[in-house]
Amino acid sequence: MINQARFELKASKIYFGISVFTHGCTFVSVWFFSFNLYLSLALSLILIAHFHYLNSHIFLKKSDAIQDFLLAGSTLTTTDKSNTQKQYPYVYCSYQSRFLVIINLGKRSVVVFKDSLADHSLSTLNRLFNA
Missing domain, CATH: 2.30.29 (PH-domain like)
Structure with a gap:
């Protein structure tokens, strides 16, 4: 070099699209294939929290x-x-x-x-x- x-x-639209698609498919599969309501709710909350955490990295909102x-x-x-x-x-x-x-x-x-x-x-x- x-x-x-x-x-x-700057923020990447491709990375955001991949993240939305992956989290959306996982969210649908959690509710479609799960047999326990409480497990589905817990996994949904984990997915939402992870999506929120990942968006702060994608949109460069973190201080570092x-x-x-x-x-x-x-x-x-x-x-x-x-x-x-x-x-x-x-x-x-x-x-x-x-x-x-x-x-x-x-x-x-x-x-x-x-x-x-x-x-x-x-x-x-x-x-x-x-x-």
């Missing part, structure tokens, strides 16, 4: 949500929602496709969908990791 580029992240990142050389500098910057010297791309890139930052990972980049395309990010 020789070039330097800044990528701004990464708003943008700078890729320069082999280091990646992230800026959180609270404008704190963290620098990761050893980053690598664990998954790369035309629709999704997963970047490992040690214990943390950044999932970048095709529609979550504000001003660049995902192919630019793929090229920088392949260089």
Whole structure:
């Protein structure tokens, strides 16, 4: 990785659609295949709580949500929602496709969908990791 580029992240509609579809199918199957009313209610409440928790990550509402990142050389500098910057010297791309890139930052990972980049395309990010 020789070039330097800044990528701004926004909420992903694809990730939200996948989440709605998965939670919806699970919710329907809980009520369709369950024989116990209390178990169905408990699982429904768990699904609703998980969907609410996941939406805070999808729409970048958490205080430690990464708003943008700078890729320069082999280091990646992230800026959180609270404008704190963290620098990761050893980053690598664990998954790369035309629709999704997963970047490992040690214990943390950044999932970048095709529609979550504000001003660049995902192919630019793929090229920088392949260089």
